[in-house]
Amino acid sequence: MSSSGNRGLRAEPERSAPLLIRDYTWLKLMPALVVIVPLFAAAFVLAVIQSLGYFPLIGLRSFNVDAYRSLFGNDEFWLSLLLSTRIAFMAALLSTVLGIAMALGIRGIWHASRRSAFLFQFSLPIPHVIGALAMVHLLGQSGLIARLGHSIGVIDAPSEFPALVYDPFALGIVAEFVWKDAPFVAIVALGVLGTVAENYESVAASLGASSWQRLRHVTLPLLVPAVAPISVIVFAFAFGSFEVPLLLGESFPSALPVLAYRLHTNVDLALRPEAMALAVVMSLVVMAAAVTYLTLVRRVLRGEQT
Amino acid sequence: MALIVATILLPLVPLVIQSFTRGYVFPQLVPAEWSTRAWSIVLATDGGTWKALGWSVAVAATVTALALLVAVPAGRVLGLRTFRGRRVLEFLVLTPLLVPAVAVGIGLDITFIRLGLSGTFWGVVLVHLIPAAPYAVLILAGVFANYNEDLEVQARTLGAGPLNVLRHVTMPAIMPGLIVAGFFAFIVSWSQYVLTLQIGGGKVLTLPVLLVSTASGGDVAITGALTIVYALPVLALLVVTSHHVVRAGLGVTGT
Numbered sequence: 001m002s003s004s005g006n007r008g009l010r011a012e013p014e015r016s017a018p019l020l021i022r023d024y025t026w027l028k029l030m031p032a033l034v035v036i037v038p039l040f041a042a043a044f045v046l047a048v049i050q051s052l053g054y055f056p057l058i059g060l061r062s063f064n065v066d067a068y069r070s071l072f073g074n075d076e077f078w079l080s081l082l083l084s085t086r087i088a089f090m091a092a093l094l095s096t097v098l099g100i101a102m103a104l105g106i107r108g109i110w111h112a113s114r115r116s117a118f119l120f121q122f123s124l125p126i127p128h129v130i131g132a133l134a135m136v137h138l139l140g141q142s143g144l145i146a147r148l149g150h151s152i153g154v155i156d157a158p159s160e161f162p163a164l165v166y167d168p169f170a171l172g173i174v175a176e177f178v179w180k181d182a183p184f185v186a187i188v189a190l191g192v193l194g195t196v197a198e199n200y201e202s203v204a205a206s207l208g209a210s211s212w213q214r215l216r217h218v219t220l221p222l223l224v225p226a227v228a229p230i231s232v233i234v235f236a237f238a239f240g241s242f243e244v245p246l247l248l249g250e251s252f253p254s255a256l257p258v259l260a261y262r263l264h265t266n267v268d269l270a271l272r273p274e275a276m277a278l279a280v281v282m283s284l285v286v287m288a289a290a291v292t293y294l295t296l297v298r299r300v301l302r303g304e305q306t
Numbered sequence: 307m308a309l310i311v312a313t314i315l316l317p318l319v320p321l322v323i324q325s326f327t328r329g330y331v332f333p334q335l336v337p338a339e340w341s342t343r344a345w346s347i348v349l350a351t352d353g354g355t356w357k358a359l360g361w362s363v364a365v366a367a368t369v370t371a372l373a374l375l376v377a378v379p380a381g382r383v384l385g386l387r388t389f390r391g392r393r394v395l396e397f398l399v400l401t402p403l404l405v406p407a408v409a410v411g412i413g414l415d416i417t418f419i420r421l422g423l424s425g426t427f428w429g430v431v432l433v434h435l436i437p438a439a440p441y442a443v444l445i446l447a448g449v450f451a452n453y454n455e456d457l458e459v460q461a462r463t464l465g466a467g468p469l470n471v472l473r474h475v476t477m478p479a480i481m482p483g484l485i486v487a488g489f490f491a492f493i494v495s496w497s498q499y500v501l502t503l504q505i506g507g508g509k510v511l512t513l514p515v516l517l518v519s520t521a522s523g524g525d526v527a528i529t530g531a532l533t534i535v536y537a538l539p540v541l542a543l544l545v546v547t548s549h550h551v552v553r554a555g556l557g558v559t560g561t
Binding site for chain 2: 122
């Protein structure tokens with residue numbers, strides 16, 4: 001069974017192994033599967049079991065949905081879910097739009113200078129812990145921008161500077177993700193622009209397409225399949241990130257991962273099943289969001305072709 | 307371009323400035339007092355920094371080696387073959403990238419304690435592999451999608467043994483992809499905070515764990531200096547791999 005679904009314009013290459021190469025398809029997958037799947041599946045299955053109240057360590061041996069009931073009855077859970085979803089949505093949207101805009105803006109000079117390419121990727125390997133601390137000292141009420149504001153006489157005291165970190169709108173958190181992920185999106189987009197897009201664009205231009213028409217009907221449809229998975233990763237990462245909301249967020253409501261960690265490390269062991277339930281719910285929400293988004297993108301692209 | 311680069315660099319400026327100050331409080335813009343006090347504390351030979359650096363390097367290097375070891379064969383199969391169950395497999399390999407790290411840590415906590423992996427080097431390496439290995443597989447699948455197996459056949463026809471084919475044909479061809487995959491595996495592990503906290507249980511004190519507890523101490527100069535220590539190794543790696551990353555377009559176009 002070959003997956004001969006709608007896979008775009010590219011022809012399916014020869015997929016059977018050439019002669020003289022012994023092909024142990026499944027054997028070759030084994031090491032990766034052995035490392036990734038059991039660990040990951042174990043984590044998930046164990047979380048599900050324990051969330052259903054089976055917790056011999058603290059004397060619980062019956063199956064029930066009490067943990068979910070108490071989680072869903074908790075207002076903080078809903079506020080946190082809303083907050084995390086908003087953070088992830090804003091981070092993915094802004095990173096994607098800005099990343100594509102950046103890529104389109106600099107594509108002409110991108111391959112010319114190796115040093116600028118390096119500077120452009122600068123935030124890529126910087127850990128989020130550093131990014132979050134950087135935002136505290138850049139955007140905080142006594143941060144660099146507030147100090148600049150003071151030196152030009154716009155504000156007199158830190159409290160007059162708008163709250164950009166530890167704020168209800170989570171602006172500092174979103175800023176951190178966009179700072180790190182927009183260049184990431186841009187690099188992927190630049191990869192497509194350099195190789196594939198150029199040829200099609202010049203064909204479209206020679207057929208008389210205006211620059212807007214080229215962007216709308218040629219460049220963007222080529223970018224979307226490459227960039228869409230990246231924006232899903234950005235969404236998932238922003239949704240599941242712990243250290244960024246920990247360092248930049250309000251204490252109430254806290255982002256879901258912070259709430260989950262707090263429940264899990266609470267001295268009251270009776271809260272453990274609730275922490276497990278939250279871990280399960282978080283995972284399901286992210287996966288559902290990713291599947292929905294990628295399905296939508298595929299449908300839009302298909303509409304584009306007809 | 308200059309504007310974009312400035313925006314990318316700007317957030318790190320305060321951290322660098324404050325590491326060389328003493329009593330750098332609002333509303334000072336230019337520090338009133340420059341000092342290397344924070345640096346001499348952070349770099350002191352008996353301080354925790356070097357130990358944390360050692361932990362971070364050891365964990366990330368081990369994770370990178372293991373991730374590549376499992377990702378090369380898997381990437382090859384996913385890049386070159388179609389077969390029954392391929393979609394399910396791709397899904398299995400990629401889901402760990404979507405699921406929150408905290409959730410993984412919560413799920414594995416008790417099992418790792420029971421297996422004696424909690425608070426150990428190998429326990430932390432194992433959980434870091436959960437997010438690191440899929441990245442390496444993804445990138446190498448992209449690399450192998452553009453790989454021409456016929457070269458191996460030709461080498462075999464000319465009498466090269468499997469080991470020689472690997473050494474003189476396969477490895478040189480995939481080397482740039484291998485470097486990028488290794489780079490990503492390394493930074494995923496290097497950046498990992500919460501899994502280290504959960505599974506390391508305060509015994510595996512990597513740089514991010516030290517940094518967060520230092521930052522909550524509130525000394526901005528020491529925090530600044532420590533962030534630079536933490537950032538420099540991965541920035542150095544970026545210098546070495548930067549042009550490969552660009553050329554591979556991160557390899558994500560392949561899947």
